[in-house]
Amino acid sequence: MTTTTIGLDTDQELLTDLMGKLGYVPVAEGGLQLRGFHNPAGGLRWVWPATLRQPLFLEFYNAASPKAKLFSAFVRSAYAVGIADALFPLLPYRFASTQAQPWPTPDFALFTGTPGPYRKAVCCYADAAGQQVFAKLPLTLKAAHKVQAETKVLRALSRRPSTSFQVPEVVKAGPDFLLQTSVKSTHAVRASAPIYQHFAYLQEQLRETMVHRNLADTDFWQTVQQQVTALQALPETRIPYGLRAKLQHLLRQINPQQVVPLAFAHGDFTPWNCWVEPEKLALYDLEFALPEAPLLYDLFHFHVQQGLLVRRATGTDIRQQLWDQAWEQFPAFTESQLQLALRLYLLHQISSFALVYHEQEQWHTQIQWLLAGWNELLTLELASHLEHRQLCLYDLLDGLAPQGGVVLKPRAENAYYPSPTSDVDLLLTKERGTEVAAFLQRFPVVRSAAVRRQAHMVSVDCFFQDGSFLSVDVLHQLLRKAVRIGNSAEVLAHAQAATAAVPVPAPHHDFEYTWLFYWLNQSHVPTTHLRHFQQRPAPEQQQLLTYFGNKYGLHFDSLTSAAHYEPSLGKQLRQQVARQPGNQAVSRWWRTCQYGLSTIASFFRPQGFVITFSGVDGAGKSTVIAHVKERLEKKWRKRVVVIRHRPSVLPILSAWKYGRQEAEKRSAHTLPRQGNNQKVSSSLARFSYYYLDYVLGQAVVWLKYTRRGHVVLYDRYYFDFINDSRRSNICLPERFTKALYTFVNKPRLNFFLYAAPEEILRRKQELSADTIVQLTQKYQALFGQLSGRYHQSQYVPIENHNLDATLTLIGRYIQQEIK
Secondary structure, three states: OOOOOOOOOOHHHHHHHHHHHOOEEEEOOOOEEEEEEEOOOOOEEEEEEOOOOOOHHHHHOOOOOHHHHHHHHHHHHHHHHOOHHHHOOEEEEEEEEOOOOOOOOOOEEEEOOOOOOOOEEEEEEEOOOOOEEEEEEEOOHHHHHHHHHHHHHHHHHHOOOOOOEEOOOEEEEEOOEEEEEOOOOOOOEOOOOOOHHHHHHHHHHHHHHOEEEEHHHOHHHHHHHHHHHHHHHOOOOOOOHHHHHHHHHHHHOOOOOOEEEEEEEOOOOOHHHEEEOOOOEEEOOOOOOEEEEEOOHHHHHHHHHHHHHHHOOOHHHHHHHHHHHHHHHOOOOOHHHHHHHHHHHHHHHHHHHHHHHHHOOOOOHHHHHHHHHHHHHHHHHHOOOOOHHHHHHHHHHHOOOOOOOEEEOOOOOOOOOOOOOOOEEEEOOHHHHHHHHHHHHOOOOEEEEEEEEOOOEEEEEEEEOOOOEEEEEEEOOEEEOOEEEEOHHHHHHOOEEOHHHOEEOOHHHHHHHHHHHHHOOOOOOOHHHHHHHHOOOHHHHHHHHHHHHHHHOOOOOOHHHHHOOOHHHHHHHHHHHHOOOOOOHHHHHHHHHHHHHHHHHHHHOOOOEEEEEEOOOOOOHHHHHHHHHHHHHHOOOOOEEEEEOOOOOOOOOOHHHHOHHHHHHHHHOOOOOOOOOOOHHHHHHHHHHHHHHHHHHHHHHHHHOHHHOOEEEEEOOOHHHHHOHHHHOOOOOHHHHHHHHHHOOOOOEEEEEEOOHHHHHHHOOOOOHHHHHHHHHHHHHHHHHHHHHOOOOEEEEEEOOOHHHHHHHHHHHHHHHOO
């Protein structure tokens, strides 16, 4: 027999090769006819002689799940009542025995193997004594090495007494085959979750084979390092960049200069590679066995494989389940030992099979399941070491290429590492966009995800557990209001791979979308975008200009001139865009209706909120507000409105005499608390005017801003009328103004900034030290009273002696409020 590396494209080629290994050759007439069962992808999975009267091929099937058990029972019933031939038609091939191979018997079943570098076929038949035998037939050189390794492991284990498990007996072996007995008894069953027999096996391995070694000196660690390094060095690969980057990050978290416990591991310990007997486990398929593996390697593998491939569970659920069992069944090990063991398992398992899948031409669906699940498990292990926003970017972009999407306006050298405040724009089909939004909502370290749906896109604001933030716009149409500014199907069809294999639009589509986006908004193309295109070779820049000249009739001598918005050309451009395919009158009318409905719907989405800042002059309110505004806009991508003291629906009183502009000018040059009004009547009139502004204004602010998701920052608020009414030239009892606060909007967050009098006087000399102390005490007392009365709002005094500390504290409160 010979071992060949195969890449067989048809059933006939595959069968000719496999049947040849069993001693059969194709013939035109007579001979043996076969029946077969195909995978969902279309490839042959199982083959057996047409004369076989029992479903021997089910010996290869893992009937552990309810669905699998139902299928197995159905097939057995079909054979029992004689209708199996109708279910499994004849294959159009015939084979005759050459008598060159003494095995198998005419009644056999053949599993054609899983495509990939380790592909091997398995033949099941009964020997002369009626005992079931499995013949492993490697189809690649790497598979042959694994089969030889399994032969050595089986022979070694057969010489070692065991009470908790048994393995197949080696009947015969050669360089390219292995015959072994079946370990399945009449009482054997499958178990989809570890039970007593599994734990007894694991305990025995720890008891009989555990050793302690310096991690850096072990073959296991050397293998992990080599595999992770090899993955990172691959010039072109379908293995996602984010997954490979996370493996490197996890590798750096481990100190190799430490002594670790190691023990024997099956290496592929899963429900489908063992039978549960009444008193022990029956193990098989040990080609991935490890003589010295980290603690509980097999337990971790059992849960991960069963969870990802069968239960389709989340990484969070899998990790919790295996962690609970490890704690319960193996209490002698510390948390740090178990955590290290799990990380070593993930590094070894993921890097091993990522290299295998790199070489594999055809990927089945289960590979995508594994890659996604591994990514989530790595995220959970790295959550305490890497920013959660970055972890999300890794997983988000890793899944983009398989979904057929692109990153719009990618300006970072590597799209996996955008600037800290950048959001991410993606283009996918509508169905895929919905899946991405759902993925972001259930990301394992996301605290909350606010989803806003529009006719042409879905926006998701992700707030992570570590306080980081990421805004993702998932478009399925390229629109500016009701105008189409790009053919999304064409953009996706002509996508190109950028750094780290991130899919991006072709250069002309990228520039077209960017240019139209800003010009149709009557603004210049920002320098960041312009520089990106100016870095391209001069001939490519000219091609972009020519493309625009031909499509829109606008001609520029350089990208710089094209980036500079010209109103006269803008009008011409809008006319040209209106004539483009997809912008016909009916289409635009329909999209206008959709845009209008989206605008109306924005009034019913999650609200924004109001934050107030109070304090005496010189307490640092303006500086703090400026920083908070910048952080809200750049970090949390919020629209922010700053309001001075009151809503200002009504102008200041002096505007009725001097006009708005002159009144505001006079107010800006007048120091506070300089009025000398002592009359109750005039104070009441003045206060009533401003109070009406608050009552009317709070409705306007709600409709115009907070209802649409804006954050409103008040530089001073109604509290000044209570504690410092003199500032507004009002002389009224505090009890009166405090009582009327009942009918004023209660902002969610209210901060009172204060500092030592000498510090405030160093900043501004507008108040005396005694006045500063008096006002500070009054504000602190007021905030204490309001905090006890209005539990839906927070009233927080902050000593503002250190700007960074103040901003950090305020940021924590805001983080709790943002949805």
